[in-house]
Structure formats: C-alpha cells, structure tokens
Amino acid sequence: MPEVRIREVGPRDGLQAEAYIEVGARVALIADLIRSGVHTIEAVSFVSEKAVPAMAGAAAVLESLGPLPGVTIYALVPNVKGAARAAECGIDHFTVTVSASAAYNAKNVRMTIDESVAEVAAIRDLIGPSPYVDAVVSCAFGSPYEGDLAPADVHALGERLVSAGANASTYADTTGMATPRRIADLVAVTGPRIGLHLHETRGTAMVNAYAALELGVRDFDTSIGGLGGSPFAAGAGGNLSTEDFVHLLDDVGLSTGIDLEQLLTAAARLATVLGRPLPGKVANAGPRSRLAAG
Amino acid sequence: MPEVRIREVGPRDGLQAEAYIEVGARVALIADLIRSGVHTIEAVSFVSEKAVPAMAGAAAVLESLGPLPGVTIYALVPNVKGAARAAECGIDHFTVTVSASAAYNAKNVRMTIDESVAEVAAIRDLIGPSPYVDAVVSCAFGSPYEGDLAPADVHALGERLVSAGANASTYADTTGMATPRRIADLVAVTGPRIGLHLHETRGTAMVNAYAALELGVRDFDTSIGGLGGSPFAAGAGGNLSTEDFVHLLDDVGLSTGIDLEQLLTAAARLATVLGRPLPGKVANAGPRSRLAAG
Numbered sequence: 001m002p003e004v005r006i007r008e009v010g011p012r013d014g015l016q017a018e019a020y021i022e023v024g025a026r027v028a029l030i031a032d033l034i035r036s037g038v039h040t041i042e043a044v045s046f047v048s049e050k051a052v053p054a055m056a057g058a059a060a061v062l063e064s065l066g067p068l069p070g071v072t073i074y075a076l077v078p079n080v081k082g083a084a085r086a087a088e089c090g091i092d093h094f095t096v097t098v099s100a101s102a103a104y105n106a107k108n109v110r111m112t113i114d115e116s117v118a119e120v121a122a123i124r125d126l127i128g129p130s131p132y133v134d135a136v137v138s139c140a141f142g143s144p145y146e147g148d149l150a151p152a153d154v155h156a157l158g159e160r161l162v163s164a165g166a167n168a169s170t171y172a173d174t175t176g177m178a179t180p181r182r183i184a185d186l187v188a189v190t191g192p193r194i195g196l197h198l199h200e201t202r203g204t205a206m207v208n209a210y211a212a213l214e215l216g217v218r219d220f221d222t223s224i225g226g227l228g229g230s231p232f233a234a235g236a237g238g239n240l241s242t243e244d245f246v247h248l249l250d251d252v253g254l255s256t257g258i259d260l261e262q263l264l265t266a267a268a269r270l271a272t273v274l275g276r277p278l279p280g281k282v283a284n285a286g287p288r289s290r291l292a293a294g
Numbered sequence: 295m296p297e298v299r300i301r302e303v304g305p306r307d308g309l310q311a312e313a314y315i316e317v318g319a320r321v322a323l324i325a326d327l328i329r330s331g332v333h334t335i336e337a338v339s340f341v342s343e344k345a346v347p348a349m350a351g352a353a354a355v356l357e358s359l360g361p362l363p364g365v366t367i368y369a370l371v372p373n374v375k376g377a378a379r380a381a382e383c384g385i386d387h388f389t390v391t392v393s394a395s396a397a398y399n400a401k402n403v404r405m406t407i408d409e410s411v412a413e414v415a416a417i418r419d420l421i422g423p424s425p426y427v428d429a430v431v432s433c434a435f436g437s438p439y440e441g442d443l444a445p446a447d448v449h450a451l452g453e454r455l456v457s458a459g460a461n462a463s464t465y466a467d468t469t470g471m472a473t474p475r476r477i478a479d480l481v482a483v484t485g486p487r488i489g490l491h492l493h494e495t496r497g498t499a500m501v502n503a504y505a506a507l508e509l510g511v512r513d514f515d516t517s518i519g520g521l522g523g524s525p526f527a528a529g530a531g532g533n534l535s536t537e538d539f540v541h542l543l544d545d546v547g548l549s550t551g552i553d554l555e556q557l558l559t560a561a562a563r564l565a566t567v568l569g570r571p572l573p574g575k576v577a578n579a580g581p582r583s584r585l586a587a588g
Contacts (some may be wrong), residue, residue, distance in 0.1 A: 144586040176320035176575075177582040179545040180504060203520075203538040203575035207501040211473060226497075237579060244497035251473040253448060281470075285531065288471040288496060292438040 002065050002257040004249055006242065007195070009042040010270075011061075012076055012238055014227035016045060016054050018274065023057045025273050027064045032266035034071055034225065037258040038242075042074040042095060046082035062089045074134070083123040092131040096120050096136050097172070099159060100154045101143030104174070108138070113157065117164050124165025135161035136170045136197060140186065142177030146184045151182075154191040169194055170221065173208065176201020176237050180211035192216030200226060200279070201237030206248065209240055213254070220245065225278030228255070241280035243267055247287055260287055277294050296551040299334065299487070299513045300536065302327050304333035304564075305355075305534055306336040306370055310348050312568065314449040317351045319567050321358045326348055326560035327518065328365055332536070334367040336515070356383045368428070370405050371485030372567060375418040386425040390414050391466070392455060394448045395437030398468070402432070407451065411458050418459025429455035430464045430491060434480065444585035445476075449483040463488055464515065467502065470495020470531050474505035486510030494520060494573070495531030500542065503534055507548070514539065519572030520563050533573030537561055541581055554581055 003159065011030055015021060030043055033255035043065070044058035058075065074093040075086040098116040101107035104112055112280060120135060126177070127133075140154045171186060176199045187194070196212050198205040209220060226241030243263045246256050260282075267283040277284055309315060313433050323338055337359070338352035351371065359367070368387040369380040377388060393399035394409040399407055414429060419429075434448045438583060452463035465480060470493045481488070490506050490513065492499040520535030537557045542548050554576075559576040571578055 061343045083439060112525060141581060147583070147585055157367050176579060178583070179542055181546050201575060201579045203500055203535060206497055208540065210501045210504065237575065241497060245386060247496060248473055248498060248501065281531065285470060285495045288436060288473070289441070292439055 001256045003218065004256050005212070006038065006245070006256055006258065007042060007074065007219070007221045008242055009197070009221045009223060009239060010224035010227055010242065012042040012045050012055070013221070013226065016052055018054050019054060020054050021273060022062045023064060026057075026061050027069040029224070029266065029270055029273070030061070032269060033263075034068065036262035037256075038263075039070060039257065040072045040074070042076060044086075045076040046085045047076070047078050059085070059089050060174070062091070065130040069100060070247055077123065079119050080122045080126055083126055087127050087131075094123065094131060094133045095136050095170070095215075096123060096133060096161075096166070097136040097138050098157065099138040099143075099174070100157050101139035101146050101148050103145035104139045104143050110141035112144070117157075117160050120161050121164040125163065126280045132167050133166045134170055134195065136172050137161070138172045138174040140171035140176075141173045141182045144175050144177075151186045151189045154186060158190065158194075162215065164225055170197050170219070171195070172197035172221075173199050173205075175199065176204065178208045179204055182208060183208050183211045184215060187212065187215045187217065193265065194217070195219035197221035198240045199228070199237050200240065205240035206244060207284060209245060210248070213252075224263070224280075225270055225283055226280035229280075238279045241278075241282070243282045244280050247282045251288070297445070297512065297548045298507070298550050300332065300539070300550055300552065301334040301336060301513070301515045302332045302518060303336040303366065303372065303491070303515045304518035304534055304536065306339050306349070306368075307515070308369070308517040308519065310339060310346055311522065312348050312350050314350060315355045315567060317358060318350075320355050323518070323560065323564055323567070324359060324486070326563060327557075328362065330556035330560055331550075332365045332557075333364060333551065334368070335341050336370060338380075339370040339380045341370070341372050353379070359438055368472050371417065373507050374416045374420055378456060381421050381425075383425070388417065388425060388427045388429050389425060389464070390417060390455075390460065391430040391432050393431035393432040393444050394435075394451050394467070395440050397439035398433045398437055411451075411454050414460055415458040427460045428462050428464055428489065429453055429460035430466050431455070432466045432468040434465035435467045435470075435473075435476045436469070437473075445480045445483045448480060452484065452488075456524060462511070464491050465489070466491035466515075467493050467499075469493065470498065472502045473498055474501060477502050477505045480543055481506065481509045481511065486512070489513040489515065491515035492534045494532050494534065499531075499534035500538060503539060504542070507546075508532050518557070518574075519564055520574035521564075523574060532573045534571075535576070537576045538574050541576045545582070
C-alpha cells in the first residue's frame, strides 16, 4: 500500500477549463496515467455539456476505457441527473462538490447549500448503498465572496454530507486561499483522515500539501502537469501538480506507487496534445536526479 | 525587528537574465521596494557587462539612488576587480558567490573552488575589515553536473569562506534541487543561523522556505515577482517570490516589516516595465483577503 494516496484529477479538473480534447486523446491520457502507476483517477464529469463543453463525451470516454481491474475511476456528478448518467455507464465511485460558500455554490451549481446536501441524499437513494461517494467541500479554506469561513462550519458541512449519504469528505481549496495555517486550523477540527484538493492560485499548493503531510493527511487530489482550475473561479490557478508532488514525496521518502519517469512521459504527451508547456515545474525542468549533459 | 529578514534580490538576480532595463527604471524599482518596507536589497552586480549585459550600469544605479538611511544595499561581486568597482561606489555590503559544485563554479566564474576562496580573502584584503561580506554558496542542495553534494562538504565550504574573510554564509539552491529533506539535512549540519536563497525550478521554493522556517531559519533571499534565475543555469526557474512569501508569512503570523499591498503595487509597475505578467502568483491573483466584486 502506498503511504500517500493520490487521486489524479487531471482528466477532469485538469482539462475542464481547456478547449475540448477529443475522447481518444483523453482515453490515451488515462491509459498513460495507469501505466505510471496511478490507480485512482477522476476521469470524467457528468456536468452539462453546454456549461462545460470540455467535459462532453464522458460516456464515450468510459466506454472506450472498458474494464480496468485494480483501478478506481471516479466521475464528478453535480446532481441526481448527472449521477444517473454516470451510473448508467457503470460508475461506482462518485465525487459530488458542495461549496462551503453559499455564493460560490449558487454560481457553481445554482443551488443553496441545503439543496446541495439534499441532492447528495437523493444521489445516494438513486445509486443504492454500494457505490462510494466522496463529498468534495469546495472553498473550504475561504471564499472569494464571503472571505474566511470558520473551520468548524466547513467541517460541519462535510459531516452533513456524510450524514446525507457520502462515504468521505475531501476539502478543496478551490480558489487558492489556503495557507499552512488554514490547513492546520481545519485539520485541528476534522482530524487528518480527510482528502485535500489544493490549487496553486497563490503559490501555496505544495506548501499546503506539505503542511498537511506533517499533520498526517495522506489523501490528495493532484493533476498531471498542474493543469486545472474551475471555469467558474477566475484566476483559479492550476491544481497541485501530480509529478511535482510525486517528485517531492519520492525525495522525502513517502511512497505513492507512481513511477515519476513514466508520469513525465505522460505529461510530455499531454503537453503535445495541448500544444503548449504545462504549468507544472518538474515536467519542464526534469527531476532533480537528471543531470546536465555538459 | 522583523521576525523574518528578507533580502530582496529582484534588482540583481531578478533582472540579470532579462533584457537590459535602463537605470532609471531599476532605480524606480528599488525606490518602490524601499517604499514597501524592504530594507535590505541586493541592488546591483559588478560582473562583466559583456557577460551579463542586463547588469550594466551598476555605478549609475548606485549614484542615482544616493544615500539611503536605514537601508542596506548589497552588491554582488564575482571577484576582486568587481569588489574594487563596488567599493569605489561606496558599497559596504558585498555578496560573493562560490559554488559547492566545481563544475558549476568553473562555468559561472571560471575559477576552481580554491581560487574562489582565495578571491574572497583577496576581496577582504582590498575592502578592509569593516564592510560586510555575505558568502553565497551556490548549488548547495545539489549540482546539475555532480548531482547530490554532501551537506558536510557544503557546510565546510561555507566555513572556509568565513575563515577567508566573509561575515556570514547564505546557501543557494541555484538550480532548484532542494527539497524539505535536503533543507533539513543541511540545517542539521549548519544550524539555523544561515541565509537561504531558493529557486522555483521544481516547484519547491515555497515549501523549502516553509520547511526552513520550521527549523528556525529566518534569513531569506527573495525576488519581487518571482523573477530570476542564473543566466548560466538552463531552466533555472525564478527565485522565491517576495510577495508570495510575504503573503504566506503574514498569514502564518511572522512579521517582515513589508507592506504587501505596496509590494503588489511595485510588482505591478515592474510587470509594466517588463511588458509581461510576472511569474509570482499573488502578483497575478491578488492576496487572499481581496474578495471578488460580484
């Protein structure tokens, strides 16, 4: 078992704000990730294809992937309708995002927080007791609308979502307002058995992950190449880069089961697909072990 | 007294790999930094103007700045000749870089490490006992040529430089090979009373600074906008961004004496001078306290 569990969100969060990439290239990316030893992947999103055109073709991606023994594929679903579409495709791991910020939730899914909690309960009713639901609490470290949110309130929302039918909670720094202090403040309330989803908006994704590691957190969402950011959060910055994080974890001596060199090959292919360098650093600089020729 | 002491290296390390910027704009940047509460600045470099054209006009920058009560101005000098030029301009704080990597030192200053140590002694002879000399040990966390360097050897070089006449040592992660583990390994040998000069090449500048803070290090070189990187270190990545670091320190509750909003104004002006966005994150996203309008 790896000491740090990485859920790769590149095919979903990483690509959702990009121009549409065809199904074949998205499937190839997922296959590359699996080849690198990534075993948990948020691969698709069953959102409105009109609202988020980059995520169109979720069913086709899943069909093309086929059965993947030993790999856990998550689908993001914004509501019961999305969950129904995902379930039809055989999805048994769901992420549902509810914001700790009422204003952000209204913009993102056009629901009140209470409506979103009820939606999680309705999703559980629809899919039955077996599938795994991870409730992602967004704006968990502050909201660009309301500012700081009390960690106790953020945790209470995570707990409400578990009571409504989620199996676990992940706390997301959607707009990059987390700092090591804010991470510590939340983990003091939640304990370390949470997932974290961190963004690089203010240059703190890695330092926040490190602070969380020191506090015992072991579940992280990361995105290949550091791609990503909500299409509804201006200047959201990318996600914590998978390869930058694996590079650090390898050096610190915490296992992930992921092969960095293979992952860098996958990142290089993705940069070719996108036609530009990735925001991640190690994808561009190479690992610290790669010496200069001359 | 601030709890964390920042030496701003933007006007030197930040600009050295950029196209030449005229003296007036560099003086305005330094004035902006001082207005922000930055009191220690590596302002100029007395290197070969042919080798590093961006640093031409060091004497004119210093003359235009005039006396700056309460502000410490450092000049980087590569050798005795540079030190003589700096001393003629009234400089009384010098940085001299010697690499822990023999191959890097040869490329950077065309000297063996022994020759560089002797050069520090010669600089001390030239300038007399009063001026302050900070010896910057570059490639302190690994070399792109030799790979990992033993912390004991790196520390020994810092000590040799102090014996040769330097007042203190700063350890530089010139090519972004430091990680929190490597920081801890070096500080275990040196103790925390060192300066650190960190680069973002592999996405670790901030996390390394944070790890160092936890170990008690309180002296950091940073660069406004995260600009910088050696012109002789390919893909060097920028320096730790001053405003990103101040943003984090403010939130963590460690004082710097620097006003973040003023600093962001300075960064915005610098971006205009350069004609492109700065690599630093907070300069682009704004501080976490700046809420969205809508």
